[in-house]
Amino acid sequence: MFGYYLKRIFSAIVTLFIIATLTFFMMRAIPGGPFTREKALPDQIIAQLNAKYNLDDPVIVQYLNYMKGIATFNFGPSFRELGLTVNDLIRQGLPGSMKVGIVAVLMILVFGIPMGIISALKQNKPIDYTVMVLATIGVTVPSFVVATLYIYLISSRVSWIPITGLSNPIAFIGPAIALSGYSLSYVARLTRSSMLEVLRQDYIRTARANGLSETRVIGKHALKNALIPVVTYVGPMIAAILTGSFVVERIFAINGIGRYFVESVSNRDYTVIIGMTVFYAGLYIFMVLLVDIAYSFIDPRIKLGKRTGD
Amino acid sequence: MAKILEVKNLRTTFFTHLGEVQAVRGISFDLEEGDILGIVGESGSGKSVTSLSIMGLVDEPGRIVEGEVLFEGLDLTKLDQKEMSNYRGNEISMIFQDPMTSINPAFTVGNQLREVIMTHTGMNKEQAHQRALELLTMVGIPEPETRIKNHPYQFSGGMRQRALISMAIACNPKLLIADEPTTALDVTIQAQILELMRDLKTKINTSIILITHDLGVISEICNKVIVMYGGMIMEKADIISLFDNPQHPYTRGLMLSVPRNVTGKKARLIPIEGSPPDLMAPPSGCPFSPRCQHAMEICLKKAAPLFKISDTQEASCWLHHPDAPEVKGFVKVAGEK
Numbered sequence: 001m002f003g004y005y006l007k008r009i010f011s012a013i014v015t016l017f018i019i020a021t022l023t024f025f026m027m028r029a030i031p032g033g034p035f036t037r038e039k040a041l042p043d044q045i046i047a048q049l050n051a052k053y054n055l056d057d058p059v060i061v062q063y064l065n066y067m068k069g070i071a072t073f074n075f076g077p078s079f080r081e082l083g084l085t086v087n088d089l090i091r092q093g094l095p096g097s098m099k100v101g102i103v104a105v106l107m108i109l110v111f112g113i114p115m116g117i118i119s120a121l122k123q124n125k126p127i128d129y130t131v132m133v134l135a136t137i138g139v140t141v142p143s144f145v146v147a148t149l150y151i152y153l154i155s156s157r158v159s160w161i162p163i164t165g166l167s168n169p170i171a172f173i174g175p176a177i178a179l180s181g182y183s184l185s186y187v188a189r190l191t192r193s194s195m196l197e198v199l200r201q202d203y204i205r206t207a208r209a210n211g212l213s214e215t216r217v218i219g220k221h222a223l224k225n226a227l228i229p230v231v232t233y234v235g236p237m238i239a240a241i242l243t244g245s246f247v248v249e250r251i252f253a254i255n256g257i258g259r260y261f262v263e264s265v266s267n268r269d270y271t272v273i274i275g276m277t278v279f280y281a282g283l284y285i286f287m288v289l290l291v292d293i294a295y296s297f298i299d300p301r302i303k304l305g306k307r308t309g310d
Numbered sequence: 311m312a313k314i315l316e317v318k319n320l321r322t323t324f325f326t327h328l329g330e331v332q333a334v335r336g337i338s339f340d341l342e343e344g345d346i347l348g349i350v351g352e353s354g355s356g357k358s359v360t361s362l363s364i365m366g367l368v369d370e371p372g373r374i375v376e377g378e379v380l381f382e383g384l385d386l387t388k389l390d391q392k393e394m395s396n397y398r399g400n401e402i403s404m405i406f407q408d409p410m411t412s413i414n415p416a417f418t419v420g421n422q423l424r425e426v427i428m429t430h431t432g433m434n435k436e437q438a439h440q441r442a443l444e445l446l447t448m449v450g451i452p453e454p455e456t457r458i459k460n461h462p463y464q465f466s467g468g469m470r471q472r473a474l475i476s477m478a479i480a481c482n483p484k485l486l487i488a489d490e491p492t493t494a495l496d497v498t499i500q501a502q503i504l505e506l507m508r509d510l511k512t513k514i515n516t517s518i519i520l521i522t523h524d525l526g527v528i529s530e531i532c533n534k535v536i537v538m539y540g541g542m543i544m545e546k547a548d549i550i551s552l553f554d555n556p557q558h559p560y561t562r563g564l565m566l567s568v569p570r571n572v573t574g575k576k577a578r579l580i581p582i583e584g585s586p587p588d589l590m591a592p593p594s595g596c597p598f599s600p601r602c603q604h605a606m607e608i609c610l611k612k613a614a615p616l617f618k619i620s621d622t623q624e625a626s627c628w629l630h631h632p633d634a635p636e637v638k639g640f641v642k643v644a645g646e647k
Contacts, residue, residue, distance in 0.1 A: 203413055212395065224417070298416065299415070299416065
């Protein structure tokens with residue numbers, strides 16, 4: 001088991017290394033640089049800036065310095081946010097994004113999964129149709145529409161609901177809804193179809209034939225099997241949601257890291273791009289590892305680090 | 311002997327988008343204490359639906375539309391699912407055809423077995439565990455202390471069926487329904503499971519309904535037989551009468567289509583020509599009439615009642631009517647039952 005985790009950590013490092021390398025060279029391949037402006041700066045200033053940030057070194061030297069920094073979790077200074085390092089940006093923005101993200105993830109799990117189960121149990125009944133119509137809307141309507149509608153219809157009319165910021169718990173509702181809408185609907189649909197599949201299985205009939213109560217048949221025998229595909233989706237989804245959203249953070253004026261993902265690319269802010277990419281990739285890999293660990297609890301046939309035949 | 315189960319004029323219909331599928335069309339039979347009753351018939355003859363109807367496990371869009379299922383005099387069709395679940399797994403148990411898919415892969419065998427015991431007996435976990443070990447030993451699972459912690463994927467097909475049987479007999483049921491319990495298993499395991507069932511019948515004194523399409527299995531273990539076709543009972547008899555002297559053309563057809571003389575001289579298999587009836591639009595007469603070589607005009611119009619051939623044999627065929635033409639081997643009886 002321990003050996004398995006070592007192996008996973010090692011492969012995570014290799015993956016991150018490849019991701020960082022690819023990102024580094026892909027950025028350089030794009031014309032322009034962090035100091036390119038519409039109104040061109042004098043060449044001398046550019047040269048000085050490049051010298052200050054060591055951008056005049058040969059690319060391979062820059063690359064090696066970079067990797068050295070990343071290895072010590074030092075992502076370097078931002079080229080745009082003066083006086084701030086990438087680490088500072090993450091430290092400042094992450095709490096805001098995480099707070100909203102955690103609320104969103106909880107909403108997805110607390111509402112999405114039960115909605116799917118109820119829908120499956122009441123298949124082709126009005127409640128199932130209602131949930132599925134809502135879920136289809138949730139999957140198709142983009143988050144900025146949800147956010148704008150929420151502000152227009154609710155928070156701008158109800159005085160005690162703040163329109164922007166995260167000043168009190170109620171303020172989390174809007175951003176969390178906008179952030180979770182898609183995933184919540186997707187989880188509900190996924191749970192429903194998975195549950196319907198499981199309810200047709202022979203072992204459910206066996207559980208009923210053994211006289212178990214319907215609560216146990218659904219809540220124990222069906223649910224554990226039905227959750228496998230849901231867990232697969234939810235793991236990486238959590239990584240994506242916790243790292244914030246450019247759109248939602250913009251609309252609700254939340255100080256998060258979501259915006260850096262987008263802004264750093266258009267700004268050619270090399271260090272921020274790599275920093276964000278590696279940070280997100282690391283979180284993603286960690287969530288995938290958690291999913292694999294969760295599998296071994298849900299599905300006994302999966303033994304971490306071992307090959308088992310069926 | 312006391313009747314443990316009486317099925318009276320049972321009709322089960324599936325209301326599908328395409329129409330009503332009449333899977334079971336008014337069947338009646340009794341089961342006496344200690345009987346092993348075989349229900350035999352080809353696919354779609356209604357034998358599985360009959361067993362599910364007794365258990366109250368007919369799935370949507372199916373429904374029992376008529377008839378009674380009296381278990382020790384109590385009509386099970388009148389119970390709701392919750393009341394019924396006190397009987398299921400407790401007084402009436404069922405084992406299914408495919409042990410590979412009929413056991414939940416996500417929980418250990420011990421967990422599932424203890425759950426059944428605790429649901430019906432009120433034992434605590436420790437007592438249930440001891441009982442589970444006893445049961446696993448009883449059904450012939452070696453090293454029960456180790457095996458009880460295993461997950462189903464660590465069991466072979468035969469072992470899984472044994473585990474499922476142990477769940478079914480956990481509360482000493484008065485009636486055990488086995489729906490093709492050996493069909494998915496290979497022949498040697500099949501013999502072992504049948505042996506086990508016979509063994510358990512004497513140990514826990516249960517009555518058994520065995521559903522199968524295999525006359526060989528019937529002859530090995532049952533003392534009474536019902537032959538079903540097209541959702542109706544064609545013949546009802548004790549095992550000796552049925553094999554010695556089948557009184558329905560369909561039963562005869564079944565017997566002729568079983569391979570015999572495997573090692574001796576070659577005998578030609580005689581299949582029953584044609585195919586089973588469409589239960590969405592079942593023939594108004596005898597369901598077997600389109601395939602029956604003796605079919606008469608009346609057979610197409612009206613299904614025959616069960617004619618009482620002897621104290622232990624009844625057959626639903628007009629050939630037994632006094633006015634019917636003489637056919638070799640078919641007994642004429644004076645009146646309808």
